[in-house]
Every structure is written in structure tokens, then in C-alpha cells.
Amino acid sequence: MKIVTNEDFNSLTQRAWVEIDYQALAHNVSSLKRILAPETKLMTVIKADAYGHGAITVAKAVLDSGADYLAIATLSEGIDLRKAGINAPIMILGAINTPDEIKEIIRWNLEPTICNSEQGAIFARTLADLGQRLSVHLKIDTGMSRLGTLWHETVTFVKEIKYCPYLSIKSLYSHLATADDLDPTVINLQHERFKEAIRELKAHGIHIPMVHLANSAGTMVGQEFHYDMVRVGLGLYGLYPAPHLRDKVSLKPVMAVKTRITHIKEVPVGTGVSYGHSFKCDRPSTIAVIGIGYADGVPRLLSNKMKVIIRGKYIPQIGNITMDQIMLDITDFPDLKVGDIVTLIGQNSDLTISADDWANIIGTISWEILCGFKHRLPRI
Ligand SMILES: *Cc1c(COP(=O)(O)O)cnc(C)c1O
Secondary structure (H helix, E strand, O other), X not given: OOOOOOOOOOOOOOOEEEEEOHHHHHHHHHHHHHOOOOOOEEEEEOHHHHHHOOXXXXXXXXXXXXXXXXXXXXXXXXXXXXXXXXXXXXXXXXXXXXXXHHHHHXXXXXXXXEOXXXXXXXXXXXXXXXXXXXXXXXXXXXXXXXXXXXXXXHXXXXXXXXXXXXXXXXXXXXXXXXXXXXXXXHHHHHHHHHHHHHHHHHHOOOOOOEEEOOXXXXXXXXXXXXXXXXXXXXXXXXXXXXXXXXXXXXXXXXXXXXXXXXXXXXXOOOOEXXXXXXXXXXXXXXXXXXXXXXXXXXXXXXXOOOEEEEOOEEEEEEOXXXXXXEEEEOOXXXXXXXXXXXXXXXXXXXXXXXXXXXXXXXXXXXXXXXXXXXXXXXXX
């Protein structure tokens, strides 16, 4: 077989890479803003390296497109953004329990979440020692059973924070557990609890500048969940939390994952392919090797179940996915060449493979697929 190499090889796109479509990102931000009331703020959730898209470049792009606030999960994610020169307000979603973390938060002008009175006390003591004031966000648990004080203890919790002269409350929020579910029972229960907490605060004469509740799914379900701000992650990246939410807002996928054919060979009938020989050729076959594997974030569970797109055609994958390489059966596609670009996720002519397709095959969610792509893949 004649081996032809594409001329457009360059250092970043020789093996495998992730393409980020900033126009799609800008489109998603403006689409999302269109379903918000004018006074509702858009907090863009860029934790986990912006769900694998690259936090710093995504932060700059979404702020340019009109996002109001950034949210990350960990302190070091926030520090990385500040080091990159990003000045927008940044909220930390994760729990903070130590004075050392609090000192870093002050140093880098980040806004932490306080989840209960114990954490509040650590903040109060540390800030008093330092003689520093800090803006914080308070988390209540209305049914997610993750971070936060139980909703019916909101007033006691908020009072403890409020009476600390060094803490200034910027917002109070909760998180939805089932907003993507067709059955509204739990979301309505959580909403009632959230409203009850807000009513109780009012009854005690406590004013909180901002309250917020909605993730992407909550944002798409309806404006009654929006309050002063929405916290959108998945939707930003152009994916829908559930199929029934597709008609609520127009979104375009931001990420594409690509690689190249690195090697082609012909093998006789009966040849076993890859570790464990989970695939055996039932005819004389042409096998193409592509330069990406589970170490890059392609789940090994997709072995023998996935397909890719090359030159506008779906091509079946065969054998077990290995750490750095994957095999394809290209017997029916004799014109394919070493160097041809392979789309694993994304669009090629009129064909598409989405993170949802992979998630459905292996029984996970698109969130996990997106943030699974490793730093070994350059983002371009
Ligand atoms: C991750 C996260 C979000 C964003 O969730 P999406 O479903 O990706 O929109 C919002 N709020 C909190 C507290 C989160 O942890």
C-alpha cells in the first residue's frame, strides 16, 4: 500500500488534539443570556479546566461575550485564573476548611463558599487575626445532600456569619439535584425549600444581596429558577443536560477531538486485534492505527463500540482501546491514507459524533466525557 502523508502536519496537530470553537462559545453565552431576564447575572462555571476546554482561554472568551461572574471548584483553579490576569469576580464552589486556604483566598481576591457554621468560625477567626474583611457566599442544602447547611437552619447559619464584622455576605445559594429529570417532583420540592429559606430570612429582617439556585438544567427549565444569577456549566460548552431541554435554548458544541491515522496494514482473515484479541478479523482486513488512546481521555469501555469520522464517513473501531493508540477497520475504505484527520468527537461534513453519544454507549454523562480529555492533548 502506498503511504501518503498530508502536507498540513504541524507540531500541534501531528498526533491528537482538542479544537475549541470560540464562535460557538460566544454563541452559547449570548443564547443563554437571551433566556435570562435583563437583570439576571450569568455565572459561567469553568471548573475542571472549563470542563476540559481550557479555563484561561474560556474565561477570557466568556467574559468578552458578556458573562458576569466566574465559578471554579478549587482554590488553585482560582489562583491560575488570577495569575493569567483575569480580574472578574471568581467564586469558589468547593468547601474551604483551613486558615492557609483563607490566606490564599485573600491574597488572590477570590470569593469562597461557606457551607456551615464550623467553616464560618474558621473564617471569622482567621480574618480577625489578619484584620481583613472578605466577601463570601453561603451555601444551603435543599436536597442535593452535598455541600451546605440544611435549608431549615438557614436563619441561624446566616446570622452567625452576618454578625462577624470581617465577613460580608455577597450571596446565598443552593444546588439542584434533578433539574434535568422529566419528573419535576424533586426540583419543585427543592424550590419550595429554597423559597422557605428566603421567606424566613425576610421575616427576620435579613437582607442578602443575591440569591441563586439554577445550574444549566435549572436555567433551561424556566425563569422561575433564575433569581439574581444562574450558574451555567454544561450549556456553555454547547451540550444539553437532557434531550427534553433541547428546544429551550440554541447551543452549539464547542469541543472537537481529532487525531490522525499513523499507520495502515493489511492482515489475513482470522487475525486478532489489540490486547486480549477481543476482535478477530472475519475477512482479510485493512487496519488503521490512530494516535490517541485512553491516556488521552478516550474511555476504554468504548472498545469495539465506537466509531470515528474520516473524510465524511463513519469508520468502525476494533479491538481494545490501548493507552496511546486505537485501531480501526478500514477494509471498506481503501482510499484512506496515513495522515488523514480522524474526528472522534465533533462534526465532519454532515456527520456528527457528540460527547452524548459516547456517554450513552458507556452509561455515563457528557460532563464526565468532556472533562476526561487530558492535558496531553493540545487545545487549539
Ligand atoms: C458544577 C456546578 C454547576 C454547573 O453545573 P452544570 O450542570 O454543568 O451547569 C453549578 N452549580 C454548582 C454548585 C456546581 O457545582
